[in-house]
Amino acid sequence: MTASVTVEGVNHWFGSYRALRDISLAIGAGEYVTLLGPSGCGKTTLLSVLGGFLMPDQGRVLIGSRDMSRVAPARRPTTTVFQDYALFPHMSLRDNVGFGLRMAGQGRRLRHARADEMLALVGLGAAASKRPHELSGGQRQRVALARALAVRPEVLLLDEPLGALDLKLRRSMQDELKAIQREVGTTFVHVTHDQEEAMAIADRIVVMNAGRIEDQGPPARIYRQPASLFAAGFMGEMNRIPAHETAGVVTCAFGAVPRPAPASGPLVLTLRPEAIRIGQASVDRLHIGPARVRDAAFFGTHVRAHLVPQAAPDMVLVAHLPPDHLPGPDDVLDLVAETGDLGLFAEP
Template identity: 75%
Template sequence: MTAPVTLTGLNHWFGTYHALRQIELSIEAGEYVTLLGPSGCGKTTLLSVLGGFVQPDEGRVMIGTQDMARVAPAKRPTTTVFQDYALFPHMSLRDNVGFGLRMAGQGRRARHAKAEEMLDLVGLAQAASKRPHELSGGQRQRVALARALAVEPEVLLLDEPLGALDLALRRQMQDELKQIQRRVGTTFVHVTHDQEEAMAIADRIVVMNAGRIEDEGTPQRIYRQPRSLFAAGFMGEMNQIAAMGTGAALETPLGTLPVAASGPQTLCLRPEALGTTGSLPLGTAVVKDAAFFGTHCRAHLAPEAAPEVILTAHLPPGDVPPPGTRIALAVAPEDLTVFPA
């Protein structure tokens, strides 16, 4: 029960607001894709278009080999896990999970068996007779997942499914979601604004901003070599340094770097890429302050060549350097990314 999804030439307006701009996206059958972006970027609208709750003004929505753009939610091979779970408060978990099968006309015994099987999949087999209000947030989330999977959709849509959970539970549920997706093999499309969550579960991340797709690819690729300045900044903390390209090289306050570019540029460096071991020297810098973070030591550095540029660096967690310490900075050339300013 899985199908590929192809979106072509998708445009949508809310009044005069251009919510989706010329979206082109292909999702393979059985893939786990996250739509990542800040609130208002269009990711939830895109998910609603997939689920059939919003009819796009322009474009095609292919699920499998069928254009779904004008098909009602009830008739689509998609189901949604809602942000607020939308569990029916007047029904037991068994009836909640069996709801879709009941609508499809399945008999009581068959749908109860299937509902219990799905509750078992999410570890709630014992609670089948309970009502949603008796459950914790994480348990409700699981029931919502079981309910959406019970009708064996080809594509499962998840709208910020972990948004209401606390951090520890969110990390745990991320692992479980991934495992369940592997087991059922359904295509998962998951909306989130949390880039760590996106990296933790996705086969592929689609970064969105202002109705556009900014970048798409594996988590590693998007984190290390983002294709846009927005994607670079959204995926994690980034030092951004104004620079000027001269054709063959890049003039920066930290010196001239062997990067081909011309015109005003923004040089991007992740804090953990800044260190002392890379092959490309960046001059010396003075430690302004530093703090111990367990896995690393977070420091603010002022390069001697340009003291007004403050860099954030994640140094090895060994010794916390006292303020005033001088450090010879270096980076690996592949960790440099440059975007036209």
Template identity: 65%
Template sequence: MTASISIQHVSHDFGTFRALDDINLEIEAGEYIVLLGPSGCGKTTLLSTLGGFIAPGAGSVSIGGRDMTGVAPAKRPTTTMFQDYALFPHMSLRDNVGFGPRMAGTPKAQRNAKADELLDLVGLKDAALKRPYALSGGQRQRVALARSLAVDPDVLLLDEPLGALDLKLRRAMQDELKQIQRKVGTTFVHVTHDQEEAMAIADRIVVMNGGKIEDCGPPDRIYRKPGSLFSAGFMGEMNRIKGTVRGARIETALGTISAPGGTPNGEVALCLRPEQIGTAKGDWDMGPARIIDAAFFGTHFRCHLAPEAAPEMALIAHLPPGARPEAGSMVSLSADPADLSIFEAQP
């Protein structure tokens, strides 16, 4: 089962605080959507609105073409999976997964067969008779996912489902979640504040800030060509360089480059990812810079640098693992202007 979602002009206030501000979003059936943003940005409020736990102050939500206004959570074609798995400790895994169908009146043999099928999907069929206490955190997470899918939801809502797992297990579960979503075809809407997690699993990322959607698109576009200055800064590390547009040129402390067509005159912020700054000769010669410090991350050295032309400007660059940069040494920096994201400067 799967369904599309249409969110039209949804707003919601908690007293004087505007949690959602005119949200418009179309989600295709079978998409894996991640709502990403800092605490308080509105992502969990939006998820709760989809699940029917919050009635928005304005706007509408449709699922599968059906208006959900006034439809109770239990009557919606949605299931919510929370960070706290809330498994029943006295029940076997089979009975935990089959609990939803049991409440719906499904005969025991049928619901047990369905539970075994879903436990097999998450790699735990052989553990069907175990209790939750005998499982690791990752295994309990898989059981919670199987239980959520047992009621055949059109849309699965996931609220920080991996937040309680350690880094290695979280990364493994990201891969598994994506694979399972592909197999079942259900629409997934997943809330997280972890940018890396969002990029690993999403078909599209919805970046939220202050109750609004700042950016929306595939992970690679969101990362490489963010749609707003906030999105650029929130999605991983970003170097921000001040510039002034004068006609066809952008003047910076690190040299002058051509301005893309349509760039308005005035103060701008030029954004470059650390991996987009290198030491090989490029179209934008940024001049020499002193290495302040360098840390090895396996695939690269993460370096803090002070450009000679603007020592007060702190840059971060990812240099090749064989570079062996040393603190205090000088390197010549360059970049490709095509990699730049350019935004109007903000106060």
């Protein structure tokens, strides 16, 4: 079973500090949504409101069509997986996974059957009799996930569940989480500050900043066409190029940009490192022009280079160049960028 989640005009204060500001959000049944943002942006507070651990000062939370705004966590059709897996060290994995069912009064035979089913789902069917201390960090994370799913929640809440894992294991678990979500069909709401993690697993990313939703949408759109300068910068490395508008034409150090200005006053062009290319000027390209290589390093899939353009010697651009050639310091490269890869925002 799965359910939609609707947040309507939620505000929350901690004393005089406003942690959530007019949050409205609709999550479809069976959707995998990530709440993404820096520390202190409100993402964990919002997850706590969804789980019932905090009651909003204003607004409503609906799960399905039911108003859950004042319903205690134990009475909500949600479960939460925390970064600290909180497994019982004296219990077997089977008993850990079946613990919620035991608290709900389910008999031993049925809860053990359900626990074994969930352990098999997360690839630990043969380890049901083991104790948590016998497992790796990734395996303990799977047990915590199995325990949360065993009670058949309509919505599963995940609070940075992969934060304690090393990079390689975290990436492996990202793939597993998405595969499990597709199999069970439960609505997942996942908090993270890791942009790559959010893009790897989410159907939709909700970017938060200072208690507000800055942007939301599919990962590719959020990355390539962010709705705000904050979202553009938070979603990955970004070159910022000062620009201005004169007589309806936007210009920067590299020439005119065929884009309407979003506002009067100072502007900023944004350009991802991978969007900078070595090539010839053309009508559909921004010609950055000759640029001196300050340094370059091989990263396997690309060469990461810092470049100083001749047209703007006080500027340093970061570019991800093809991996088949490592330029040397002081090499000069002729650079271009497709105009469709440029973002344009008002300077805050």
